[in-house]
Amino acid sequence: MRCFTQVLCILYALVFATIPQVFALADIRQSSLNVGNGVQLAYLDSGVPPRHASPYTTVFALHGEVYYSPIFQKIIDLAPSANVRFVAITRRDYNGSTPYDASEIQVLSNGTSSEKAAFLQARGSEIVNFIDTFNKIHDLPPISSDGQEGGIALLGWSFGNAFTLATLSNIHTYAAPLKNLLVSRLRALILHEPVPFALGTPIAPGSWWPQIDDSISVDIQGPATVQWLTSYFQHGNISTRDPSVLSLILPSIARPPSIFNMTQSQVDGMTNIAPSLGSDEFLIVNGAPQLLDSYRSALFNASIRNALPRMKASLIAGDMSLQFGITGLWNVQEDDEAAGGGFVNFTVVHGFNHFALWDEPGKIMALYAGSL
Ligand SMILES: *[C@@H]1O[C@H](CO)[C@@H](O)[C@H](O)[C@H]1NC(C)=O
Ligand SMILES: *[C@@H]1O[C@H](CO)[C@@H](O)[C@H](O)[C@H]1NC(C)=O
Ligand SMILES: *[C@@H]1O[C@H](CO)[C@@H](O)[C@H](O)[C@H]1NC(C)=O
Ligand SMILES: *[C@@H]1O[C@H](CO)[C@@H](O)[C@H](O)[C@H]1NC(C)=O
Ligand SMILES: *[C@@H]1O[C@H](CO)[C@@H](O)[C@H](O)[C@H]1NC(C)=O
């Protein structure tokens, strides 16, 4: 670019130097896709990686409670260098995606078992429709002949696992082209710290978090949770799977909570507290039996796993996470053993917390890529 005066040059330099920071996180621009029934799902897309020579893999990721798609921003920034296209899908009720309507909320607050199971089926169907539409627009690379590249992966982080698992557990209900898309393209499921709330499993006795503490005034329960969740916790020997080794409440001072590595505008730009008090909470409290069925079917039902012969399944957890990350790990380990073992590969990372995707994005990106 030519600039005519020194002043203009300095202006250009200032403007172009600040754009990446402005766009980096404070002002996330999501796109969105229509997934049927008038529902839009917003998303962030890292785009086509530069190394066109080998087929890239597309990872579709579902966020947890409170922190939504922009929490994946550092992973999105690193994905191209790992030959991954990373697409973070924003769940219903979170900023940019269609809120649940009154009848859907009614099912969550007061539905029958079959209505709640149908609710999960509908979420799975939306995600498969999203993948199908995204694939039609972008013509994603299929799985390579050696099975090592291309194709797609599903990744759930935290409560987001409820939705990736519902996508798989309902595979037999999708129209043939959608089912075949998963059968032919899906080569990995990544469970990044599934919490018991996502699995429909019970939480440890004595569990605490600010949102359930009535001694904390209602207006700061949410913000207090947003901070506390990001702490590091020093647990005892977690190989014992004994809940008494868990630090249920007290964070460790070994490392500052991840939120200390976020600016206020980043926190504001990647958190929505309202859905965590509404639809997510209803699903957790009233939908646990359906979530449990869905999780167990997705991972351990032979008819479902046999339908997805190319899909690897991996669970990644840090040993300094809030206790829900540890109890979720134990739940899946126990169920895997009870089912005969080998359904899931487990990786426990020393020193990582629930927000390792923020504090240690390079290592987490490598673990994701290594799970493909
Ligand atoms: C939703 O995201 C947009 C930016 O995409 C932002 O301007 C707006 O404040 C956000 N709203 C909420 C409720 O987070
Ligand atoms: C749930 O259903 C019961 C009766 O089946 C009704 O009394 C109650 O008002 C309903 N609650 C909500 C939140 O819809
Ligand atoms: C941790 O617990 C496991 C399982 O009980 C045990 O095998 C291992 O020796 C323990 N490690 C330490 C350092 O105590
Ligand atoms: C496995 O899933 C299939 C299809 O959804 C279902 O018909 C079958 O009953 C399930 N098997 C078990 C053991 O739950
Ligand atoms: C676990 O990892 C091994 C080695 O990469 C792989 O051969 C196997 O298929 C994986 N198992 C699952 C369930 O993904």
Ligand SMILES: *[C@@H]1O[C@H](CO)[C@@H](O)[C@H](O)[C@H]1NC(C)=O
């Ligand atoms: C903040 O995050 C960066 C990675 O984005 C990491 O290198 C650094 O160690 C983190 N700082 C703290 C205090 O956790």
